[in-house]
Amino acid sequence: MLSLTWALIAVPLASALVLLLVGKRGDSWAPWAGVGASGATFVVGLGAYIELLSRDASDRSHHQHLFAWITGGELKVDAGLLVDPLSLTFVLLVSMVGTLIHVYSVAYMAEDKNRRIFFAYLNLFIAAMLLLVLADSFLLLFVGWEGVGLASYLLIGFWNYKPEYATAAKKAFVVNRIGDIGLIVAMGLMFAAFGALDFETVLGGAAGASEATLTGIGLMLLLAATGKSAQFPLQSWLGDAMAGPTPVSALIHAATMVTAGIYLIVRSAAIFNGAPTAQLVVAAVGAITLIMGAVIGMAKDDIKKALAASTMSQIGYMMLAAGLGPIGYAFAIFHLVTHGFFKAGMFLGAGSVMHAMKDQVDMRRFGALRGAMTITWVTFGVGWLAILGVPPFSGFHSKDKIIEAAFVGEGWQPWIFGGAALIGAGLTAFYMSRLFFMTFHGKARWTDDQHPHESSWLMTVPMIILAVGSAFLGLILASGDRFATWLEPVTGHVEHHDPVLSIPVIIGATLLLVALGAFAAWRLYGAREVVPVATQGSLATIAARNDLFQDQINEALYQRPGQHVTRMLVFADAAVVDGAVNKQAAGFLKWGESWRRLQTGYVRSYVGTILGGLLIVLLIVVLGGL
Amino acid sequence: MNPMNFVILAAILFSIGASAVLLRRNAIVAFMGVELMLNAANLALVAFSRLHGQLEGQVMAFFVMVVAAAEVVVGLALIIAVFRARTNISLDEPAELRG
Numbered sequence: 019m020l021s022l023t024w025a026l027i028a029v030p031l032a033s034a035l036v037l038l039l040v041g042k043r044g045d046s047w048a049p050w051a052g053v054g055a056s057g058a059t060f061v062v063g064l065g066a067y068i069e070l071l072s073r074d075a076s077d078r079s080h081h082q083h084l085f086a087w088i089t090g091g092e093l094k095v096d097a098g099l100l101v102d103p104l105s106l107t108f109v110l111l112v113s114m115v116g117t118l119i120h121v122y123s124v125a126y127m128a129e130d131k132n133r134r135i136f137f138a139y140l141n142l143f144i145a146a147m148l149l150l151v152l153a154d155s156f157l158l159l160f161v162g163w164e165g166v167g168l169a170s171y172l173l174i175g176f177w178n179y180k181p182e183y184a185t186a187a188k189k190a191f192v193v194n195r196i197g198d199i200g201l202i203v204a205m206g207l208m209f210a211a212f213g214a215l216d217f218e219t220v221l222g223g224a225a226g227a228s229e230a231t232l233t234g235i236g237l238m239l240l241l242a243a244t245g246k247s248a249q250f251p252l253q254s255w256l257g258d259a260m261a262g263p264t265p266v267s268a269l270i271h272a273a274t275m276v277t278a279g280i281y282l283i284v285r286s287a288a289i290f291n292g293a294p295t296a297q298l299v300v301a302a303v304g305a306i307t308l309i310m311g312a313v314i315g316m317a318k319d320d321i322k323k324a325l326a327a328s329t330m331s332q333i334g335y336m337m338l339a340a341g342l343g344p345i346g347y348a349f350a351i352f353h354l355v356t357h358g359f360f361k362a363g364m365f366l367g368a369g370s371v372m373h374a375m376k377d378q379v380d381m382r383r384f385g386a387l388r389g390a391m392t393i394t395w396v397t398f399g400v401g402w403l404a405i406l407g408v409p410p411f412s413g414f415h416s417k418d419k420i421i422e423a424a425f426v427g428e429g430w431q432p433w434i435f436g437g438a439a440l441i442g443a444g445l446t447a448f449y450m451s452r453l454f455f456m457t458f459h460g461k462a463r464w465t466d467d468q469h470p471h472e473s474s475w476l477m478t479v480p481m482i483i484l485a486v487g488s489a490f491l492g493l494i495l496a497s498g499d500r501f502a503t504w505l506e507p508v509t510g511h512v513e514h515h516d517p518v519l520s521i522p523v524i525i526g527a528t529l530l531l532v533a534l535g536a537f538a539a540w541r542l543y544g545a546r547e548v549v550p551v552a553t554q555g556s557l558a559t560i561a562a563r564n565d566l567f568q569d570q571i572n573e574a575l576y577q578r579p580g581q582h583v584t585r586m587l588v589f590a591d592a593a594v595v596d597g598a599v600n601k602q603a604a605g606f607l608k609w610g611e612s613w614r615r616l617q618t619g620y621v622r623s624y625v626g627t628i629l630g631g632l633l634i635v636l637l638i639v640v641l642g643g644l
Numbered sequence: 645m646n647p648m649n650f651v652i653l654a655a656i657l658f659s660i661g662a663s664a665v666l667l668r669r670n671a672i673v674a675f676m677g678v679e680l681m682l683n684a685a686n687l688a689l690v691a692f693s694r695l696h697g698q699l700e701g702q703v704m705a706f707f708v709m710v711v712a713a714a715e716v717v718v719g720l721a722l723i724i725a726v727f728r729a730r731t732n733i734s735l736d737e738p739a740e741l742r743g
Binding site: 620 | 669
């Protein structure tokens, strides 16, 4: 199946094109065609996985050359695909979670008359994401990177007849563009330093490059990653991106697209290994975002926005792990995989709840849904336990490893990063339990016309499969360090390091904080009555509800000065550039105006002029002595 | 008789004609001034021809007469057209070409 790798991209891409072009007559079969195309990628991915698994560990890399893409002067880029444990992990995650979400969408979007377009976009997204992870050069990765951005824009704004949804799509697109500049600059630096853009040359030559170059490339790659992965300071788009249909939130903004930044960092491990400063910044960005996301998540009443904040926070964990260097890479990807399962599962659960509650998203209007929607309750519960990191659910195995790794090191770093990761775990427990209790427990606070019911099997089956993954995947992959060994050819072998605190202490402290957080949430939102309308709240609550004023800060720091600069430029353009030209033209006009007066229209004045002219000529002739 | 006298006469006639064109508003009079200027030129040509003992000047004078005859036809036609359009033939009246 390895030779069929190109089909991973070609099949969903072709399906997307067909669905877009076929017109209305495809409306009836479009959803299942979309599911089929996505399922096919999973089958091919699985086949490639089995084939790669049969090889020796050191030989688990398959490079497929497709065609010579760009040959211009010194720049030669070939389009090719790289299948190795890292990219294949992503292929399996994207295609499997993607296919489940496709199936879910068949039921979720059944009422939407544009569902053919929706499935075309979903397939386009799958194709772009697979191209991103399978590319063998940064330039081809960039194509997938942009494709993912485009698909995300189209899907967030899928219901763009609502102006605020269209604005949300635009915001995501613009913020992502800022990150993309980082990737473009990084590629420029790579070309200057290594003369090539393919992974083999760049990553292979990274050891020989100067630290300054690597730091520059690393920081630019980080900028790209913060844009795509919604990390500080480019995190503001993720919350608004919940405007898209819920399957989109599950697919793009939880399981796959936002993980592209982590992929980029881990793929560029060789660059970051040679740039400790850049690594430190990556870890710092991760730590800041994980706390920030958790704080925002604690105050949100919109179930999807709370989950979005949680995604931000969890990606922060991955970013932190990726910033820790070789000891963290495998754990970052590990957490990414388990997170892909439990977060997708919870988003689908949230979609199921919204479906039952007539698209209500305010958790203060939920409550007591456990009786009405048992399957959703159970699957969401599994996801909840997984994200809390309760053993033996998946999140425990992946998140705990990150917390342990964060405590490894010397000086102040392990205490800061480890502390942030530890506190983050407690906050996560609080906000996720709050979400869970407000939605499924307590008293019913439904509005009159809401009659919640369980969703159809098309929606529950993907949720059940994801819940099974959330429950057991971590245990399966963690036993015997199976996952870390599988990734070792890419992330490199790491000697065991001892954290500054002993491992049982860290695990104990984590579980204690998680229990405290969950208990506090139970006391505040499970046992006590939740008011259906949010109260004013303290200053901290207001700040968290407003996403810690990130939009206001962006507006004050970048948008307003930017507007002033553009206004100044417009003024300068009108006054100086246009001014010079216009003044010149006006001068010519005046000059012409003064000559125009000679044309009196009176015949006799013309005669006078002619005679005068004749006289002057005569005088010249006579006086000149000719 | 000194041929230079004819040249001086021609200059005087030309000046009178030019003055008529410049100073009179009546198109017919101005037109007569133009004719006077043409004939002054003719006189000068013939005088110079006599002065130099060559015939080119006289040939040129005949040409001028022919052209002047044609010019009279066009000129008078124009004057009549203007008169029909405006019921007068003042030269200062039509000023549509004023810039």
